[in-house]
Amino acid sequence: MLENIDSRLRQAFPQNAQISFGGISIILVGDLGQLPRVNDRPAYDSNRREKLLWGEFKTVVTLHKIFRQDGENFEQQRFCQLLTNLRDENPQIEDWKLLMTRIPPNMDAANNVEFDNTVHLFSTNDNVHNHNKKMLHLLKQPVARSVATKVGSVNIVEDCSSDELELELLISKDSRVMLTSNLWIQAGLVNGALGYIQKIVYKPGSAPPEPPSYVMVEFDNYSGLPFEDHHPSTILVTPIQKGRMLQLPLRLAWALTIHKSQGLTLPKATIDIGPRERIGLTFVAISRVKSLECLRIMPPFTYDHYEKMKNGRQLAKRKAEEYRLKVLEEA
Template sequence: MRLHEAFPNRQHLPFGGISIILIGDLAQLPPIMDKPIYASCSSAIALWNLFTTTVSLQTVFCQQGIELVQARFKQILTNIRNAQPEQDDWQLLMTPTSKELTPICYKRHVAISEAVNVRSQPNGEYEDEQLEKQILLCKGQQIMLTTNIWTKAGLVNGALGEVVDIVYEYGSKPPDIPTYVITIINNYTGPSWNPTYPKLVPITPISMGNRRQILLKMAWAVTVHKSQGLTLQRATIDIGATERQGLTFTAISKVKTLDDLRTEPGFSFERYCKMQNNPYTIIRKQEETRLQQRSL
């Protein structure tokens, strides 16, 4: 619909006549409060069925390694992806629940960064979901970027990192917005700001909508939905009491090895088995079979 708006002369063509490539994994989570596209309304399915060329990627890059333990972890993930809960898998996942992941502890002063309204609104509202109204900052804090800054260099919405320092103009202090926040962004691949620390990146404030603020938020915890597309160095996960298509698979597949994972609180085998009862799981598996049959 948006492409029809952008290309009104080609409204009679799907996607306004623009070439479209869809990239993703049907076994991960569908959009929040929505159905998977392959099980959606008839018009969405009609558009979905227009895609006739499929390329299937088979190599697992996140959980690399041929060690016995790593092979076992990959098999667990395969079973979860296929919604085939095994008691041996569940018992192995529950084993690390008593193992502590070494916490990163800091004692630091916390600085508040209050957003600035860059232009007035008649109703007095200054909401902009991409920029936080108030941010708490401290050295050593785990943070996440909240929008795309430089996609090619890894500075994208959801990128994780850590605060190294907070810099203010002379005479400014909290709750003023910092001049910039020095961060280490784990996925950064651009030019080195400091050759000694190649992933060091200064993040400056920007204006979006009616608000000016630093493009960061605290990230000591993220939802399973928000973790899609991320690879975490280590994680403590809580998959909750209910299951959505792909929730357990998405949560557990975010780490590289089983040693990087802790489940807290632990979950019962009955909860683990809920992955196979989701109504969209059978539809998803049928759709994957259909796509695989026409894969290049």
């Protein structure tokens, strides 16, 4: 990614083509304790030119205030400390015991049922697909299959893959969906916005598997002008083009991978961290909610599984890089 940005900026500013990023000021924002890109290594651990580009960032500012888990009471401070330990890959037996209070056998029945329709976070795409398919079936509604339309003469699978658009999308009325593109940031229509489909509309003469003309989605946090006065949170979503692919910018969202949830704040979540711990995985999953009471863990995991995070192969490299950045900040 850094290499691509560097290359394009050198092209855009040819007078500075010999200078990194075309001489343009770049600000990187993020947390090294979160998940790296799928099947990729962090820039600081790369064998490519991006490691050199990463090394050119010399001004470091650390932000310390926690906003998602804000609160001064003891329970909230305890949850924040648990998350800090998770982020630092420093598992504690008392933290694990606290997390295990959020497994179904240790929750009262009414509280447990409340989580059945919450977003489920899984470590693998297969688990996400299976859960979404199960929930779609439970709606007992007709299902529309929307297959991405190719624009131009190329093969979509080979040339038109997009993180924002699905090659094939199954939807129905009342489907839980997530927006996958920034359509109107100021109004809350951003990548990651959650909602429910209210209506699927096709133009005359068209039908599945073509993408619909539009769908009406009631979003949880839409704050723009109402499309319909009696449904102020419902907005029209049409297919968009990315590269050579035309498709609705939506995906089913009863379940998401932990990778896809990165950056989201969820009102409640059910979490399955999977059989294998990866650096940042458990931290990202559990930190999607604002408090411990907003979390359900299913299935439970052993402390031995939890403790393995401190033995991650990448941990020593990340700690060394965080130390280097701290030295830069203090300087």
